[in-house]
Amino acid sequence: MSNPGAAQTAPQPAPMTGGALAITALTLAMGTFMQVLDSTIANVSLPTIAGNLGTSTNQGTWVITAFAVANGIGVPLTGWLMGRYGVVRTFVFSVLAFTAASFLCGIAWDLPSLIFFRVLQGGVSGPMIPGSQALLISIFAANKRATALGIWSITTLVAPICGPILGGYISDNYHWGWIFLINVPVGLFVSYLCWQALKTRETPTRKLPIDTVGLGLLIVWVGALQVMLDTGKELDWFASTQIVVLSIVAVVGFIAFLIWELTEEHPIVDLSLFKHRNFWLGTLVFCLGYAVFFANTLLLPLWLQTQVGYTATWAGLVAAPTGAIAVMLTPFTARMMSRVDARIIATVAFVAFAVSYFMRSGFTAQTDFFHFVLPLLVQGIAMATFFLAMITILLDGVPPQRIPSASGLSNFARITAGGFAASVVTTLWDRREALHQSRMADHATIFSPWLRGAVDNLHRLGLPELGAQASIARTMVGQAYLLAADDIFYASGWICLVLIGMVWMCHKAKSGGGAPVAAD
Numbered sequence: 001m002s003n004p005g006a007a008q009t010a011p012q013p014a015p016m017t018g019g020a021l022a023i024t025a026l027t028l029a030m031g032t033f034m035q036v037l038d039s040t041i042a043n044v045s046l047p048t049i050a051g052n053l054g055t056s057t058n059q060g061t062w063v064i065t066a067f068a069v070a071n072g073i074g075v076p077l078t079g080w081l082m083g084r085y086g087v088v089r090t091f092v093f094s095v096l097a098f099t100a101a102s103f104l105c106g107i108a109w110d111l112p113s114l115i116f117f118r119v120l121q122g123g124v125s126g127p128m129i130p131g132s133q134a135l136l137i138s139i140f141a142a143n144k145r146a147t148a149l150g151i152w153s154i155t156t157l158v159a160p161i162c163g164p165i166l167g168g169y170i171s172d173n174y175h176w177g178w179i180f181l182i183n184v185p186v187g188l189f190v191s192y193l194c195w196q197a198l199k200t201r202e203t204p205t206r207k208l209p210i211d212t213v214g215l216g217l218l219i220v221w222v223g224a225l226q227v228m229l230d231t232g233k234e235l236d237w238f239a240s241t242q243i244v245v246l247s248i249v250a251v252v253g254f255i256a257f258l259i260w261e262l263t264e265e266h267p268i269v270d271l272s273l274f275k276h277r278n279f280w281l282g283t284l285v286f287c288l289g290y291a292v293f294f295a296n297t298l299l300l301p302l303w304l305q306t307q308v309g310y311t312a313t314w315a316g317l318v319a320a321p322t323g324a325i326a327v328m329l330t331p332f333t334a335r336m337m338s339r340v341d342a343r344i345i346a347t348v349a350f351v352a353f354a355v356s357y358f359m360r361s362g363f364t365a366q367t368d369f370f371h372f373v374l375p376l377l378v379q380g381i382a383m384a385t386f387f388l389a390m391i392t393i394l395l396d397g398v399p400p401q402r403i404p405s406a407s408g409l410s411n412f413a414r415i416t417a418g419g420f421a422a423s424v425v426t427t428l429w430d431r432r433e434a435l436h437q438s439r440m441a442d443h444a445t446i447f448s449p450w451l452r453g454a455v456d457n458l459h460r461l462g463l464p465e466l467g468a469q470a471s472i473a474r475t476m477v478g479q480a481y482l483l484a485a486d487d488i489f490y491a492s493g494w495i496c497l498v499l500i501g502m503v504w505m506c507h508k509a510k511s512g513g514g515a516p517v518a519a520d
Contacts, residue, residue, distance in 0.1 A: 013201045015141040024139055024197045028132045029155040031095055031190045034183055035128040036156050038102070038121070039067065040163030041179050044301040044315045048171040053111045057306060061426050062115045062230055064298060067122035068419030069226045073219055074126025075412040076268050079404060080210050081127055082134075086202040091131030092195045097124035099187025106181035121180075129156075130408065135198060154327055157383070161323030164301065168316030214261050214268040221253030222416060229423035233430065269412070270405050273398065278506045282394025283410045285502050289350065289386060290414045291421035292492045296357065298422050299429060299485060304372070307481045318372045325380020333384050337392055342509040345389035350496045350503070352382035357493035361486045365479065396509035425488065432484030433477075440476050 016024060042049070042063050050060030081090045101121035108114035133152050170178045228246040235243050261267040274280040301315040310318070336345065359375035391410070398406045 013138070015144070016139040016197075020197065021139060023193065025136060025151055027190050027193045027197070028136050028139075029151055030186060031091070031128055031194070032132040032152060032155045033159045033162075034095075034186050034190070035098065035125050036159035037163045037166070038125075038180070038183065039071070040160045040297070041167040042067075043298055044164045044168045044305070044312045044319070045171040045176050045179055046302060047305045048312055049114070049176050050111075052176060053114070055111045057302065058233060058426050058430070059111060061298070061422055062111070063118055065226060065230055065419045065422045066115045066118040068294075068415055068422065069222060070119040070122030071125055072122075072412050072415035072419065073222055074123045075130075075408055075415065076126075076218070077215070078127045078130050079408060080208055080268075082131070082203070083208045084205060084210075086205050087131055087134050087138075088195070088198045088202045090127045091135060092191050092198075094124055094127040094131060095187050095191040095194070098128060099184055099191070101125075102180045102183035102187065106177035106179075106184075108177070130404075135194075138201065139198075154330065157323055157326045157330060159323075161320050161327070164316030164319040165313070166316070168312035168314070171312040209266045211261075211264055211266055211268040214257065214264055217253055217257040217260060218268060221250050221257055224253060225250040226419060226423065229420060229427075233427045269409055270402070273402065273406050273409060276397050278396045278509060279394050279398060279406060279410075281502065281506050282390060282396075283413055285346075285499050285506075286390040286394060286410060287413050287417035289353070289390065289496065289499055291417040292357075292495050293353065293382075293386075294418035295421040295425035296360075296489065296492055299425050299488060300360070302426075303429075303481065303485045307478050314369070318369065319376060321373055322376045322380045322383055325377055326383035329381060329384035330388070333388055337388055342389045342392040342396070343503050343506060345385050346393060346503045347500050349382045349386035349389055350500045352378055352385070354493040354496040356382065357489045357496065361490035361493065363482065363486060363489070365482060393503070393506050393509045396507065428488060429481070429484050432487050433480045436483040437476060437480035440480060 015021070046060045046063065047057055049063060050057045053060075078090070085093075098121060101117055101124055104117040105114060105121055108117055136152050166182075167179050170176065170182075224246045228243055228250060231246075232240075232243050237243055238247070258271070261269050261271050274283075297319070301310075301312075301319060304310040304315040304318060305312060333345065356375040356379040359378065363372070391407070394410055395403055395406055
């Protein structure tokens with residue numbers, strides 16, 4: 001992850017003012033909004049997409065994981081691309097490529113084609129978030145950069161609110177492809193206006209070496225591991241030769257990647273950053289915390305739609321309060337970061353996460369909409385504090401010239417961890433459901449008085465014998481999935497409490513009054 005900024009000796013263009021500044025800032029914010037929106041908009045649409053494409057919901061999770069992992073792999077290239085071609089060109093091309101990939105996703109004809117196009121969409125979108133942030137900072141005067149970062153931060157928080165609601169509404173009322181096709185006019189608008197406004201403000205470029213071997217090894221081991229996690233459940237894990245081969249490829253590829261990156265003069269991923277205690281420990285906590293959050297963000301709407309009977313729209317409305325609370329609280333958190341130890345802020349985040357998950361672990365078959373929303377309100381507190389606190393902790397002690405590289409590496413690890421977590425949680429959910437269903441089946445034989453009584457009651461209501469039994473079996477399956485979800489929520493709460501202890505193993509850190517780069 002090269003630092004293009006190190007080579008930029010030319011004087012910086014004067015800040016923008018007036019209407020040009022407002023329009024350009026809004027356009028850049030729209031670019032960020034579009035990319036973040038696409039990381040969440042498909043979550044509530046998975047059952048609809050899977051149903052329309054004639055596949056299972058479990059296979060449909062590839063739509064989420066493919067984008068996340070490809071986006072994570074694309075992030076390390078951002079520094080090299082910006083140094084070689086300039087920030088403006090890189091950002092505009094990334095937006096155009098993302099727009100084209102979104103169009104292809106919208107017209108996908110089957111699951112394999114959609115997954116391929118999502119990989120393409122995630123890969124080309126790597127420079128969009130860091131590019132929009134860098135350009136926003138560059139067009140504001142130095143004393144107004146807090147405003148620029150505030151616009152950028154609020155955009156990244158508003159998008160997750162709109163994603164589930166918009167995705168749910170489109171899936172319920174239109175063809176699911178429109179969740180991707182809506183990017184097309186926005187992407188064309190953003191790329192045109194940004195190029196017109198910023199083409200004269202291009203950053204200096206230089207010929208930079210690129211670590212093609214390191215990039216290739218990164219794609220191999222991350223890709224092999226993700227495919228293994230996504231297909232393991234259907235192939236019975238290590239009973240399958242394919243899973244064994246993928247595991248070997250992932251392990252060998254990872255070891256080769258480590259050796260190469262530690263000896264390469266211009267590594268695609270600067271592993272020497274892990275010499276800093278706060279960086280390696282903070283990145284580990286950042287990844288684990290985000291993985292738990294991302295897994296639960298996927299699990300809740302999936303459970304609500306497949307087992308509780310919620311539509312995609314209502315599942316999106318359940319998730320919306322998280323972002324609303326985060327938007328309101330983030331400005332206060334940003335002001336506190338320069339005065340309060342970031343470990344305290346991180347502790348608040350993990351306590352809020354834990355409380356939210358423990359509240360969810362009490363869900364029952366009678367839980368109503370209001371009680372589904374309450375834990376998400378608490379999670380909003382965590383969202384307003386988690387990202388700022390963890391980025392501040394992990395960047396503490398990193399030399400200023402290496403912060404872009406460190407930020408890119410931590411975000412690559414976070415995004416990839418989220419993709420892995422999405423695969424793991426769906427497998428775990430099914431495994432726990434099977435366990436609970438088998439336990440209930442032990443007490444549901446034809447000789448069980450309660451089962452015989454239930455069948456008789458349903459029979460008196462007009463259901464035939466087999467229909468009554470099928471109804472009870474369906475209720476048991478739904479209850480088993482409920483208990484499995486509660487188990488995951490409960491375990492997630494305890495993981496967050498353990499992560500608090502790891503946070504306090506880091507050194508004391510404060511932001512110094514500025515928001516860290518790429519703290520998305």
